[in-house]
Amino acid sequence: MSNQSIHPSALAALQRPSNTGDRSTIRKLSDFDQGVLAVFTSHDKNLGELTHRFDLLCPRNGCGSVILKAGIGRWVERDSVELDTAQESLHPDLPALPAPPATAHWWLVTPNMMEFENIGFTRPVQKDAVAAKKLKFLICAECDLGPLGWCEEGGNEFWLACSRVGYR
Numbered sequence: 001m002s003n004q005s006i007h008p009s010a011l012a013a014l015q016r017p018s019n020t021g022d023r024s025t026i027r028k029l030s031d032f033d034q035g036v037l038a039v040f041t042s043h044d045k046n047l048g049e050l051t052h053r054f055d056l057l058c059p060r061n062g063c064g065s066v067i068l069k070a071g072i073g074r075w076v077e078r079d080s081v082e083l084d085t086a087q088e089s090l091h092p093d094l095p096a097l098p099a100p101p102a103t104a105h106w107w108l109v110t111p112n113m114m115e116f117e118n119i120g121f122t123r124p125v126q127k128d129a130v131a132a133k134k135l136k137f138l139i140c141a142e143c144d145l146g147p148l149g150w151c152e153e154g155g156n157e158f159w160l161a162c163s164r165v166g167y168r
């Protein structure tokens with residue numbers, strides 16, 4: 001038995017936890033001991049601003065579509081937004097955000113959607129008051145998982161929830 005060999009790919013498969021698929025390489029914010037602190041790096045163009053040092057991915061097990069390349073989004077803590085309607089049951093890859101007016105952590109992407117590698121949008125939704133601007137939710141362009149974030153209809157700021165994207 002001393003000479004027994006195992007093909008590298010078989011070994012890799014054995015070492016990979018079962019039934020997690022591609023997820024072994026997609027990390028969630030909750031997978032980092034230090035949370036959002038672990039993914040920060042200073043922004044190239046705006047020193048003093050913080051960005052993500054990983055590519056941002058669709059968090060869905062088996063999807064992992066690249067949403068945004070590392071170093072593009074700017075970290076902002078600001079008012080949370082209700083991304084989910086009460087009727088929808090939450091997808092396990094989409095942790096609930098704090099209820100407004102509590103704050104949440106966001107990756108802010110500007111000035112337009114060309115910054116993204118892949119992103120999808122929902123139809124505009126009127127959240128509540130008539131006066132309120134219509135929101136569009138950001139979803140995975142490959143598998144439609146979402147909402148991952150939001151933007152105002154016709155707006156030039158795109159907000160991705162730090163807890164709702166994968167990191168690689």
Ligand SMILES: [Zn+2]
Nearest residue numbers: 058063140143
């Ligand atoms: Zn996806």
